[in-house]
Amino acid sequence: MAENSADNRILEVKHLVTTFATETGPLRAVDGVSFSVNRGKSLGIVGESGCGKSVTSLSILRLLPKPAGCIAGGEVWFDGVDLVRLTPDEMRYIRGKRISMIFQEPMTALNPVHRIDKQLGEVYALHFPKMSLAEIRSASIELLNKVGISDPDQRLRDYPHQLSGGMRQRVMIAMALACRPQILIADEPTTALDMTIQAQILTLMKSLQQETGMAIIFITHDLGVIAETCDDVVVMYAGTVAERAPVNDLFKSPKHPYTLGLLASIPRLETPPKQRLATIEGMVPDLQNIPEGCRFQNRCHYAQDRCREASPPEETVAGDHRVSCYRWQEISLQKKGDF
Ligand SMILES: Nc1ncnc2c1ncn2[C@@H]1O[C@H](COP(=O)(O)OP(=O)(O)OP(=O)(O)O)[C@@H](O)[C@H]1O
Ligand SMILES: [Mg+2]
Numbered sequence: 256m257a258e259n260s261a262d263n264r265i266l267e268v269k270h271l272v273t274t275f276a277t278e279t280g281p282l283r284a285v286d287g288v289s290f291s292v293n294r295g296k297s298l299g300i301v302g303e304s305g306c307g308k309s310v311t312s313l314s315i316l317r318l319l320p321k322p323a324g325c326i327a328g329g330e331v332w333f334d335g336v337d338l339v340r341l342t343p344d345e346m347r348y349i350r351g352k353r354i355s356m357i358f359q360e361p362m363t364a365l366n367p368v369h370r371i372d373k374q375l376g377e378v379y380a381l382h383f384p385k386m387s388l389a390e391i392r393s394a395s396i397e398l399l400n401k402v403g404i405s406d407p408d409q410r411l412r413d414y415p416h417q418l419s420g421g422m423r424q425r426v427m428i429a430m431a432l433a434c435r436p437q438i439l440i441a442d443e444p445t446t447a448l449d450m451t452i453q454a455q456i457l458t459l460m461k462s463l464q465q466e467t468g469m470a471i472i473f474i475t476h477d478l479g480v481i482a483e484t485c486d487d488v489v490v491m492y493a494g495t496v497a498e499r500a501p502v503n504d505l506f507k508s509p510k511h512p513y514t515l516g517l518l519a520s521i522p523r524l525e526t527p528p529k530q531r532l533a534t535i536e537g538m539v540p541d542l543q544n545i546p547e548g549c550r551f552q553n554r555c556h557y558a559q560d561r562c563r564e565a566s567p568p569e570e571t572v573a574g575d576h577r578v579s580c581y582r583w584q585e586i587s588l589q590k591k592g593d594f
Pocket of ligand 2: 308309359442
């Protein structure tokens with residue numbers, strides 16, 4: 256498929272395994288995850304809390320907390336280079352300049368004791384050491400304008416706590432975009448914000464993407480956000496990829512029972528107010544006591560003996576639509592009511 260030829264891929268994660276040393280033994284937070292991101296396109300990563308979305312993105316950027324976290328296997332190809340094998344210095348160059356990240360909670364990424372101009376200025380100074388102070392100032396103002404912050408002159412003099420949540424997230428986006436990265440990783444960029452601001456931030460990110468041609472990885476709990484913003488989607492479950500596909504294929508013909516469960520839990524306009532949304536019953540398995548076989552077996556209405564014996568391999572449904580389920584051929588959207 257021309258769309259997904261190797262040349263089109265800006266990032267390819269292959270069989271990534273990330274572990275944490277814990278008091279009770281090693282925990283495989285990410286266990287054999289593979290997906291790719293196309294140039295200039297948006298990939299959504301979705302899944303319940305704890306399924307490994309943030310750890311996947313921290314692994315890509317090699318920002319795992321040390322010494323507990325480590326990449327124990329796999330490859331992360333970015334523009335012909337395996338990031339897993341780069342030295343810390345080489346990785347520092349990639350990080351921020353070529354791949355940037357917006358974190359789940361902007362206050363943790365902004366330094367509360369420095370004004371915005373200093374924090375934004377540091378990004379420029381680090382990556383463009385030849386820029387003068389005056390150039391940094393005018394570039395900062397232009398960037399804040401671009402992310403929709405009015406009165407940027409004044410805002411640059413503010414401390415983070417003087418800004419609203421939406422403003423702080425815009426500043427984070429500005430900092431992440433200062434070096435015109437080829438990939439922006441946005442980890443739940445809008446969950447802390449109210450719905451109107453969420454919509455504004457997502458629209459802003461899409462328009463900046465059109466202007467700069469960057470690829471975006473959107474991490475979210477919300478398949479609804481993915482439907483509106485992404486070209487491709489990866490559904491993660493308990494540290495693995497359950498299903499991945501171009502977004503239309505996933506919504507038209509989901510194949511993993513877990514994806515069906517997630518789809519059934521999206522609020523819809525026609526859902527009467529106060530009616531409870533469907534939720535997937537049962538618990539995600541403890542990552543330190545992973546059962547044999549499929550990780551979704553204890554919550555799955557389709558589980559059979561073989562699902563309890565060995566992990567299902569990833570199979571191709573059609574084109575770039577892939578699923579890890581023994582019974583995907585029997586599953587269709589009509590069965591959604593089962594979950
Ligand atoms: N520093 C750490 N030490 C030990 N375990 C960790 C650490 N960070 C994450 N984990 C574990 O790794 C797993 C994946 O966590 P991760 O933060 O990637 O989930 P997530 O999908 O981003 O969830 P959320 O939607 O809540 O942000 C979890 O079981 C978590 O407890
Ligand atoms: Mg997370």
